[in-house]
Amino acid sequence: VDVRDVWVLRGHHGNEPLSDDAFFFVYQPLVGDGSVLAFLMGQEGGNREWGKAGVTILEREAVRARAAHLFMPAGHGVTFALRRSETQPLVKEFGNSTFGPRRFPIWLRLQRQGEEFVPFSSTDGYGWTQLRAPVTLRRFSQDALAGLTVASAFGGPVTGSFANAIVTPGLLSPLVRPCMGSQKVLLTWAPVKGAVGYVVRRSAADAFGFTADILTPTPIRDTQFMDLGVPNDIPQRYMVAAVFSQAGTTQEGWATSVTVAPLGLPDGMMGCNLSSEMPQVQGNVTQDLASGSYEITGAGSGFGGVEDHGFFVSRSLEGDGHVTARVLDHATRPGGDGIAGLMIREGLDAGSRMAFLSSDPTNGLLLRFRESPGEPFAPGSIQVLSPTAYQPPIYLRLVRRGDTVAPYISDDGVRFNLAARPRAFTPPLARTLYFGYAIASGQAGTLASGTFSDLAAGP
Amino acid sequence: MTSCKSVRTATLAAILVIGCVTSAYAVPPPAPWVVRNIGPRITPGQVDVDPRGFWTIRASNGDVSQNSDSTLFTHQKLSGDGSILALLFGQEGGDPQLGKSGLMIRADDSAGAANVHLFMTSGRGVGVSYRPFPRHFTFFEGADRRYGTRQFPVWFRLQREGDKFTPFTSTDGFSWSQIHSPMILPGFPEEALVGITASSLYDGIVAAAYGNVTVVNGQTSPNLRVCSGNASALLTWDPVKGAAGYIVRRSAVNVPGFAADTLTPNPIKETSFADTSLPNGQAVRYLVSAVFDAGGQSVEGWTNAVIALPVPTPGNLIGCDIGLEATLMRGGILFDPATGVFRISGSGGDFGNVEDRGFLAFQTVNGDFQITARTLEKTTAKVGVMVRETLNSGSRMAFLGGTTAQGVAFQYRGETDGSTAFTGRPIVSAADYRTPMLVRLVRRGNTISPFVSLNGTDFIPGGTPQTFDPPLPPTLYVGYAISAMNPGVVLNSTFSDLSIGPAPAP
Numbered sequence: 001v002d003v004r005d006v007w008v009l010r011g012h013h014g015n016e017p018l019s020d021d022a023f024f025f026v027y028q029p030l031v032g033d034g035s036v037l038a039f040l041m042g043q044e045g046g047n048r049e050w051g052k053a054g055v056t057i058l059e060r061e062a063v064r065a066r067a068a069h070l071f072m073p074a075g076h077g078v079t080f081a082l083r084r085s086e087t088q089p090l091v092k093e094f095g096n097s098t099f100g101p102r103r104f105p106i107w108l109r110l111q112r113q114g115e116e117f118v119p120f121s122s123t124d125g126y127g128w129t130q131l132r133a134p135v136t137l138r139r140f141s142q143d144a145l146a147g148l149t150v151a152s153a154f155g156g157p158v159t160g161s162f163a164n165a166i167v168t169p170g171l172l173s174p175l176v177r178p179c180m181g182s183q184k185v186l187l188t189w190a191p192v193k194g195a196v197g198y199v200v201r202r203s204a205a206d207a208f209g210f211t212a213d214i215l216t217p218t219p220i221r222d223t224q225f226m227d228l229g230v231p232n233d234i235p236q237r238y239m240v241a242a243v244f245s246q247a248g249t250t251q252e253g254w255a256t257s258v259t260v261a262p263l264g265l266p267d268g269m270m271g272c273n274l275s276s277e278m279p280q281v282q283g284n285v286t287q288d289l290a291s292g293s294y295e296i297t298g299a300g301s302g303f304g305g306v307e308d309h310g311f312f313v314s315r316s317l318e319g320d321g322h323v324t325a326r327v328l329d330h331a332t333r334p335g336g337d338g339i340a341g342l343m344i345r346e347g348l349d350a351g352s353r354m355a356f357l358s359s360d361p362t363n364g365l366l367l368r369f370r371e372s373p374g375e376p377f378a379p380g381s382i383q384v385l386s387p388t389a390y391q392p393p394i395y396l397r398l399v400r401r402g403d404t405v406a407p408y409i410s411d412d413g414v415r416f417n418l419a420a421r422p423r424a425f426t427p428p429l430a431r432t433l434y435f436g437y438a439i440a441s442g443q444a445g446t447l448a449s450g451t452f453s454d455l456a457a458g459p
Numbered sequence: 460m461t462s463c464k465s466v467r468t469a470t471l472a473a474i475l476v477i478g479c480v481t482s483a484y485a486v487p488p489p490a491p492w493v494v495r496n497i498g499p500r501i502t503p504g505q506v507d508v509d510p511r512g513f514w515t516i517r518a519s520n521g522d523v524s525q526n527s528d529s530t531l532f533t534h535q536k537l538s539g540d541g542s543i544l545a546l547l548f549g550q551e552g553g554d555p556q557l558g559k560s561g562l563m564i565r566a567d568d569s570a571g572a573a574n575v576h577l578f579m580t581s582g583r584g585v586g587v588s589y590r591p592f593p594r595h596f597t598f599f600e601g602a603d604r605r606y607g608t609r610q611f612p613v614w615f616r617l618q619r620e621g622d623k624f625t626p627f628t629s630t631d632g633f634s635w636s637q638i639h640s641p642m643i644l645p646g647f648p649e650e651a652l653v654g655i656t657a658s659s660l661y662d663g664i665v666a667a668a669y670g671n672v673t674v675v676n677g678q679t680s681p682n683l684r685v686c687s688g689n690a691s692a693l694l695t696w697d698p699v700k701g702a703a704g705y706i707v708r709r710s711a712v713n714v715p716g717f718a719a720d721t722l723t724p725n726p727i728k729e730t731s732f733a734d735t736s737l738p739n740g741q742a743v744r745y746l747v748s749a750v751f752d753a754g755g756q757s758v759e760g761w762t763n764a765v766i767a768l769p770v771p772t773p774g775n776l777i778g779c780d781i782g783l784e785a786t787l788m789r790g791g792i793l794f795d796p797a798t799g800v801f802r803i804s805g806s807g808g809d810f811g812n813v814e815d816r817g818f819l820a821f822q823t824v825n826g827d828f829q830i831t832a833r834t835l836e837k838t839t840a841k842v843g844v845m846v847r848e849t850l851n852s853g854s855r856m857a858f859l860g861g862t863t864a865q866g867v868a869f870q871y872r873g874e875t876d877g878s879t880a881f882t883g884r885p886i887v888s889a890a891d892y893r894t895p896m897l898v899r900l901v902r903r904g905n906t907i908s909p910f911v912s913l914n915g916t917d918f919i920p921g922g923t924p925q926t927f928d929p930p931l932p933p934t935l936y937v938g939y940a941i942s943a944m945n946p947g948v949v950l951n952s953t954f955s956d957l958s959i960g961p962a963p964a965p
Contacts, residue, residue, distance in 0.1 A: 004544065004671045005512075006632055008717050039670070042631055044718035104631075104715070105612060124548055124611075125513065125670070161631065161717045163546065163671055164511060208549035208611075210515045210668040251510065 006041070007162040009053065011150040019089045020063040025056060026165075027147025030112065033193060034169040035254060036146035037109035038162040039125065040072055046151065046158030049075035053160025055108050056149040057117065059141050062086075066137055068117040070108050071149060074158075077101045078108075080119045082135055098278065098445050099131045105163075109254065113172050113193060115140055120173070120254070125164075126209025127239045127257030128173060130279045133309075170194060171253035174223075176240045178260040178282070179272035179348070183231065185260055186270060187238055188224040188348065192253070195242035199252060200225045205235035205259045212239055219243045235261040266455065268315040269436065274308045275350030277301060277444035283311025293328060293453040298439035299446055302339060303358065304368070304377050307350035309444065312343060314436025315457045317400075323435035323457040324397040326413060330361050331450030333441040337361050338448025340439040342398045344405055346430050351375070353425060355405040356438065357384070357398055364390040367407050367420050384409065384419040395454070398435070403428045413454060485509040491535040492654070496520065497528055498570035504531030504657060513548070514669040516560060518657035523559070523578075526594045527570045532563060534654025537619070540700060541676040542761060543653040544616035545669040546632070547579055553658065553665030556582040557602065560657040560667035562617040564624060566593065566648050573644055577617045577626040578602070578656065581665070584609045587626050589642045605785035605806075605947045606638045612670075616761065620679045620700060622647050627680070627761070632671075633716025634746050634764035637786050640816075640852070641682055677701060678760035681730075683747050684850060685765040686779035687791070690739055692767035693777065694747060695731040695850070699760070702749035706759060707732045712744045712766055719746055726750045737769045770794075772801070774959060776820040776938060782852025783807050783816055784946035790818025800835065803842070804951045805941035810841055811870065811879045814852040816946065819845055821938030824902075827962035830937050831899040832954045833915075837863050837892055840950040844900050845940040846907055848875075848932060855931070857907040859898045859921050861885075862944065866892045869909040869922025882923035886911060895955075900937075901962050905930045 001007050011024030030036065036055045043053035054071020067090075069081040078101075079094035093099070100106070100121055107122035116134035146167045152158035174189035187200065197219025203212035215227065230236055241255035263271050263285050271285050283298035298311025314323075323342050331338030337360050345354035351374035359365045365385035369378045384390075384407055395410035406422035435457040441448035485507030487494060494506050496518075504518035514533075521529025537543065543562050550560045561578025571594035578586050586602025607613070607628050614629035623641035653674055659665040681696035694707065704726025710719035722734070737743060746762040770778075772794040780790050783806055790805030805818030824830075830844050843860015853876035861867035866885035873880070886909075887896075897912035898921065905928065909921030937959055943950040 003675055004632070004673045006671065042715035042717065044715055124668070125511075126668070159718050161633070161715060163632070166511060208551055208666075208668065210513075210549065211551050211666050 005163060007148065007165055009148055009150045009160045009162070010157055011152055012157045013151050014154050021065070021090070022063065023149050023151035025058065025147055025149050027058065027145040028167050030057065030144045030146035030167055030169065032142055032169065033113050033172055034146070034167065035109050035111045035171065036167045037107065038148055038165040039105055039107050041105045041161040041163055043072050043074065043158070043160045045156055046074060047153035047155030049073065050153035051151070051155050051158040052079070052153070053150045053158065055110050056147060057110050057112055058145040061145065066140065068110055068135070068137070069149060070110050070119040072102060072106065078106070078121060078131070080132055084137060093132070111172060112144065118175065122257070124209045126255060127237060128254050129257050130175060133275055133277045133279070134175065170244060170246065171251060172242060173254040173256045174198065174240050174242055176238070176256045176258050177273060177348070178238065178258045179270040180260050180263045181270035182265050182267060183229055183262050185227045185230055185236065185238065185262055186224060187240060187258070189240060191223050192242040194244055196245045197221055197243040198223070199241045199243060201239040201255070202227065203237050205237045207237065209239060209255070209257065212237070230262045232262045232264045235259050265313065269313055269457070270315070271311060271313040272348050274300070274310050274312050274348065277309055281445050281447065283439065285313055291453070293451050294455065295449055295451050296340070296437065296439050297447045297449045298441065299444065299448070300440040301444050302440045302442050303356055303438065306374050306376055308354070309350065310438050310440030312348070312434070312436055312438040314343070314434040316432050316434050317457060317459070318432050319459070320401050321433070321435055321457065321459050322397055322399040323437070324395065324454065325437050325452045326395045326454040327359060327392045328451040328453060329392050330359070331439055331448045333443065333446050333448035336442065338439060338441045338450060340437070340450045342396050343436055343438040344398050344400055345434050348434060353429070355398060355423065357396055357407045359390055361387060363387065369423055371425060382420045400429070400433060485515065488514065488533055492533055493535065494531070494533045495568050497530050497532050497568055499529045500531070506531070506533050512670065514655065514672055515666070516655065516657045516669070517664050517666045519659050519664050522557065522658045522660045523574070523576050523588060523656060524597050524599060526590070526596055529570070530656045530658040532565065532568065532654050532656050534565070534568070534652040535674060536650055537564070537653040537674055537676070538650045539676065540620045540679050541674065542616050542618045542678065543674050544614060545655065545672040547611065547613050547615055548668040548670060549611045550579045550665070550667040551581060552663055553581055554660035554662040556580065558659050558662065558665040559586065560655070560665060562615050563654060563656045564617055564619055565652045568652060573647060575617060575624040575626070575642055575644065576656065577615055579609065579613070585628060585638065587639050589624065589644065591644045600784060601947050603947060605788050607787065617653070618679055619651065625682065627763070629716070631715040631717065633762065634719070634744065635680060635762050636764050637683065640782055640784055640786060677751060678758065679749065680761040680763040681705065681747050681749055683763040683765050684779060685745065685767045686777045686850070687767040687769050688777035689771045689775045690735060690737050690769050692734045692737060692743065692745065692769060693731065694745055694765070696747060698730050699749040701751055703752045703757070704728055704750045705730070706748050706750060708746040709734065710744050712742045716746055716762065716764065719744070739769045739771050742766050742768045772820070774822055774957065776822060778818065778820045779850050780805070780818050781807070781816065781850060782814045788946065788949050790941065790949065792820040800953050800955050801939070801957065802951060802953050803939060803941050804949050805840070805943055806946060806949045807942040808946045809944050810858055810940065810942050813876055813878055815854070815856065815942070816852065817841070817940055817942030819847070819936065819938050819940040821936045822959055823934050824937045824959060825934045827903050828937060828959060829899060829901045829962045830959045831897060831956065832939050833895050833897050833956040834861070835895050835953040835955055837861060837894045838950055838952050839863050839944060840952055841942045841944055842952045842954070843940065844898050845938060846900055846902065847936045850936060855927060857900060857909070857925055858940065859900055859909040859911070860940070861887065861892050863889065863892065865889055867896070867911060867921070871907070871925045873925065873927060882925065886921045887913070902935065903962055903965065
């Protein structure tokens with residue numbers, strides 16, 4: 001460590017492909033929640049593919065300890081790696097387009113909040129891009145080790161150069177979900193543990209974080225922020241930071257950065273990513289003004305399980321209502337099919353109760369439900385149309401009456417036929433639900449696209 | 460905490476109060492830093508330091524220029540030699556071309572104080588300026604690619620060694636590229652102010668963010684020169700005050716400085732280093748640093764990084780830049796065996812006055828000699844044959860060559876660091892200057908005689924022979940040279956029929 005606080009780490013260790021870890025680790029204790037972050041100025045040497053340098057949170061000093069790593073390898077882009085248990089191998093997620101290419105310098109940060117670990121990167125050190133949805137390591141020790149890592153992967157000595165290496169307890173950043181409507185952006189986030197308020201900033205997408213305007217002159221207590229009057233289709237960068245009160249002084253935590261552009265949607269509608277695994281890959285909707293049709297794109301591994309991952313264009317409606325659209329084609333992604341269709345859900349969180357009238361070439365038209373929050377889909381999907389019978393274009397409709405949701409189909413958009421037996425939710429549905437159109441690619445970080453028209457949601 | 464307009468969109472009317480801060484809980488820089496608005500300003504500037512030590516600076520004021528400044532200057536004292544350095548994360552706003560923020564070493568905090576300034580501009584990349592004397596005009600050679608493009612982040616370092624001030628930049632924080640020859644500010648006070656500036660040039664708000672702001676006593680890096688030859692590179696540098704030795708490292712040009720190979724396992728005492736058996740045509744980077752003894756502990760100073768390009772030429776010519784103002788504007792020489800033509804390139808303001816600035820491809824020759832070359836191409840650059848005592852910019856020398864603007868003349872510097880003079884200027888007027896033209900210098904003892912041939916066969920005197928006193932050393936640097944007559948460009952020219960051999964009988 002030199003007089004500027006620049007660190008040079010040199011290591012000659014293993015790490016690949018053995019199941020035991022072998023790396024050089026400079027660490028300090030991290031008790032409870034917090035972050036380890038550093039400005040990675042460069043990495044050289046080691047294995048041409050997997051020599052690496054980055055930041056790590058380790059459960060204990062052992063060769064098979066559970067850990068989360070965020071690093072830059074010699075032959076790939078930014079990589080997130082996880083050892084979920086001491087009997088399981090390290091699992092890496094990487095790729096030039098996944099979390100960003102190999103380039104220097106770059107800020108890397110790993111955040112721990114309870115059992116959840118979240119990787120971030122930043123180009124300017126002010127706005128941090130969440131790279132991935134949180135991963136959970138159950139019962140991870142409160143007393144963890146956080147620090148800097150280099151590993152050569154048996155390829156000769158490896159060197160990593162860092163500046164501003166910091167381990168900060170607390171100061172967590174919010175996990176921000178943006179929704180975009182016509183000339184508006186809605187930011188929502190889960191409450192951050194210990195936060196006494198939140199600061200929201202905005203700038204042009206390519207501006208430095210330090211030049212952003214503060215939109216909340218005093219910290220707000222809400223966990224959402226609506227920005228109005230923003231021009232459609234022009235990307236804006238938002239930064240949201242939690243504010244903490246520690247030992248009588250107030251401190252601002254790391255800011256989470258999202259870049260989004262308001263969408264030219266019908267009044268009242270907004271597009272949101274539903275817990276995308278890779279928040280930097282945003283869905284989008286564009287309207288073809290000549291035909292009036294919409295092209296919708298969205299990433300995410302799909303809808304189902306305990307969480308939904310995809311893009312959802314919707315509006316909120318109180319009481320009974322419907323959503324209708326004319327599906328023009330099958331959703332596709334590079335090398336495969338996507339899934340898309342009408343959706344009514346209780347909330348915009350990933351595990352919300354919902355009904356989904358989905359279509360894809362393999363399964364045809366299905367009606368599926370999540371009857372309890374955070375639970376998998378209810379057993380027994382209802383096949384409304386077989387793969388051979390389902391041939392877009394076709395009009396679809398979902399109708400809510402009380403606590404019941406019913407699917408309809410139509411060839412002409414005038415006469416709609418009930419397509420399956422309505423499903424009643426218990427306990428009763430919330431008064432306000434979200435009615436809209438959803439799409440997922442089936443792959444995190446890969447966008448699928450589809451087209452539809454005649455989207456309407458109303459009483 | 461108050462809201463503020465974006466720096467990018469701020470108007471003069473909107474910035475009557477710069478009430479915005481980057482971090483809600485940032486604080487002013489701690490002592491010994493002092494925040495000072497020097498000269499006229501529109502509003503008081505603002506400097507915030509966040510818990511990580513990040514500096515965010517905003518200012519709405521004038522400029523560092525002419526004979527009086529208007530800048531936000533956050534400074535502390537530096538006594539004697541040393542450096543200020545910082546990692547510039549970004550800079551934006553102010554005048555679209557010349558809003559600026561950077562590092563400064565300043566004699567005092569008066570508006571007309573002598574200073575050296577290394578900065579990033581909003582539209583024209585890295586810039587360097589200096590005011591050698593109080594209330595004197597500020598020399599500003601331009602902020603453009605000659606010093607580096609506008610890219611972030613970038614490390615800046617400004618070094619003082621005695622009355623010499625040298626700017627450096629680095630992309631990796633380890634290999635520091637000297638971007639200007641040392642600027643000399645005679646009589647600069649021993650105790651100076653070093654710090655960070657911001658000037659908007661009367662156009663909105665300029666903002667900048669820095670990390671790792673550091674002031675270091677001593678640990679100066681060498682003033683390094685590199686010469687490239689056939690499969691070889693020669694590094695030379697001036698002795699660094701207080702240095703106990705020097706370390707030389709080498710790497711490919713695209714490898715970060717921290718990963719370079721150390722060529723001197725133990726620090727060397729010499730102030731030169733020759734590297735041989737290099738692959739021709741492949742650029743290589745060298746990092747040279749001084750080692751200091753600090754209370755019994757060895758401390759390595761900042762590096763100076765240069766790039767060499769070994770090339771084969773007839774006669775094994777060695778090519779060196781001499782005294783370049785913008786040291787990134789490197790020259791070079793190539794030889795085409797098919798045509799027998801040399802292509803020489805170089806930058807620099809001129810050969811003349813008290814310092815030469817250009818590029819020389821040379822051999823070292825012992826005793827009397829004759830050098831002849833055929834200039835094939837006349838350009839706005841000054842090109843011709845040159846003889847010099849050393850490779851220092853103020854060396855005694857003789858030069859016979861021409862430019863399209865001035866014709867052909869014989870020029871010499873009879874006294875080290877003295878001014879140059881001409882004899883019979885010009886021998887060939889600009890109007891009569893034709894190429895190809897043969898030019899020749901002959902050394903006999905301490906006398907250098909110039910000749911030109913207008914018909915390619917017969918030589919006539921090219922000026923009055925110059926006898927040097929005190930005597931010239933036995934070995935001189937003899938070759939073909941180019942100066943672009945403009946430190947901001949690299950120009951090319953061609954020549955052929957280079958011969959360097961014994962002097963004929965009188």
